Amino acid sequence: MVEEVVNPNNKSTKNKTARPRPVYLWNVLDVQKWLRRHCSDYYQLYHEKFLFHDITGRVLLRINENILLRLGIINEEHRMDIWREIMKLHLKTDILEIRDIERKNNSNDD
Template sequence: MTESRVNMMAKAYILDRRSESVPNGGFHDMQCYNHQPVLMQSKSVKQKSTRSKKSVFKWDNCDVLRWLRKHHLQYYQLYGANFKEHDISGRALIKLNLIKLEKMEIDDQMHRNDLLEYILRLRLKHEQTELRLLFNTNNAV
């Protein structure tokens, strides 16, 4: 197949995906999908992720929505639109607190507490990674 034929098939695939519903509810935001679909992938071959792990501080709104969808699908279905409307970046995400979540119209106290717990875990994981990198940099010198 020629390169242009493959690109046309990929675009058609993406356009078809826009009209599909996401399993378990939710919504598709095609702007958050930066990757090209794999057209014919062998089941025996595992593909490595081409996306490198970037710092939470460098996450944009699409990365935050991807994290929420991947780790907390129920809250993504309920509040994904709120996170998108408020354009929550990674830097803003780890600075959220109960008051800010309430201002984002997350009215259920239990949901706010759960979301804050998940956010605090993400912040802790991020800080551990940053400390590890700092420690390795200092020991290399």
């Protein structure tokens, strides 16, 4: 999820320093990419459940272990592994938000 930037020569390039799109703006396909990348061992088993329930980024951030169970992820080990990846995503999201707040506060101090 790297933003595309047009350079002065009108050629499209990938900006590697661009901040990824916030999770709460992810659509169903973004969540599928995340699931495939971070839960690859379980992707084939559960990607259709995520699709069927239209799991977006906003929903993903609200998922807990009980919801995973209700989605049909019965195997406790699978459920805990997916839950762990969701919690890592929470942490990354929180860190980015804290950095944005700090950056904003520092620019206001100038």
